[in-house]
Structures are given as structure tokens and as C-alpha cells.
Amino acid sequence: MLDPNKCPFCDLSHGLANSIKYESVCSRCGSALYPAEKQILEQSGNRIIKRIEKEWPLSFYTQWPIKRGYIAKTQDVSLNGIQILSHTPVSEGQLLKINSHMLDAVAIVVDVREQHTMLKKRWRVGLQYVTLRFHNTQGTFVEVNA
Numbered sequence: 724m725l726d727p728n729k730c731p732f733c734d735l736s737h738g739l740a741n742s743i744k745y746e747s748v749c750s751r752c753g754s755a756l757y758p759a760e761k762q763i764l765e766q767s768g769n770r771i772i773k774r775i776e777k778e779w780p781l782s783f784y785t786q787w788p789i790k791r792g793y794i795a796k797t798q799d800v801s802l803n804g805i806q807i808l809s810h811t812p813v814s815e816g817q818l819l820k821i822n823s824h825m826l827d828a829v830a831i832v833v834d835v836r837e838q839h840t841m842l843k844k845r846w847r848v849g850l851q852y853v854t855l856r857f858h859n860t861q862g863t864f865v866e867v868n869a
């Protein structure tokens with residue numbers, strides 16, 4: 724379960740709980756803090772998800788403190804989660820921090836399928852958002868680069 728007072732990725736106690744704002748990010752690791760389930764209930768989220776493209780690059784991080792990031796490509800995007808193609812294996816139940824030009828999220832791995840290509844192995848990974856923050860929202864929004 725998501726503890727509303729903690730960052731789901733690095734576990735920092737931020738104490739924001741119900742005052743988490745749409746644009747809130749963790750002051751330590753920069754992860755999105757806005758609960759994805761709230762996003763699902765909101766009209767703006769639905770509007771955005773219909774509008775955005777389904778394929779784009781993202782980077783993800785598997786652990787805190789961050790050692791390195793990995794590059795992947797999305798295959799499908801919905802308001803519940805995303806499907807990505809990764810050249811790095813991840814395991815079910817693992818928590819990932821996602822950064823991209825479309826959205827930032829913390830997401831949990833719910834499905835992993837190995838795919839063989841001519842050249843190298845890759846994995847199709849299904850992710851469910853824990854927190855979610857779109858970049859192209861309608862409101863006044865200040866991008867913070869950590």
C-alpha cells in the first residue's frame with residue numbers, strides 16, 4: 724500500500740499526505756508524488772491520456788540511491804499504466820521511477836515477458852502507476868529540474 728506520507732520510491736517521509744499537489748515531487752529523489760488513483764478519477768487525466776502519443780522514449784531507475792538509469796520505449800499508455808520495451812530485465816513487483824517528456828511516475832512492475840529479437844534480448848514490461856504526473860497539463864506549471 725502507498726503510504727501517503729512517504730515517497731514511494733526513496734521512502735522519504737515528506738508528511739504532505741492530503742496536501743500533495745498535482746505537481747508535487749519528492750525533495751530527495753524527484754519522483755512524482757501525486758497518487759495515480761486520484762489521477763484516474765479526474766477528467767483532466769482522461770483528456771490528457773487520449774491526446775498523447777503511445778510511443779516515446781523514457782528512462783527508468785530501479786533503486787535508490789540511483790546508480791544508473793535505463794532507457795526504454797513505451798508501447799502503450801493508459802491511465803492505469805504503461806507498457807514498455809526494455810533491454811534491461813526487471814522483475815514483477817519491482818518499483819521503478821519513470822522519467823519522460825510526457826510524464827513522470829513511480830510504477831510497479833506487474834508483468835514481464837521476454838522477447839527474442841535477432842540481435843538481443845528484450846522484455847515487454849507492464850507497469851502500473853503508483854504516482855503519476857503529466858507534464859502537459861492545462862494549469863500553471865513550473866518544471867523543476869533537479
Ligand SMILES: [Zn+2]
Pocket residue numbers: 730731732733734735749750751752753754
Ligand atoms: Zn523520493
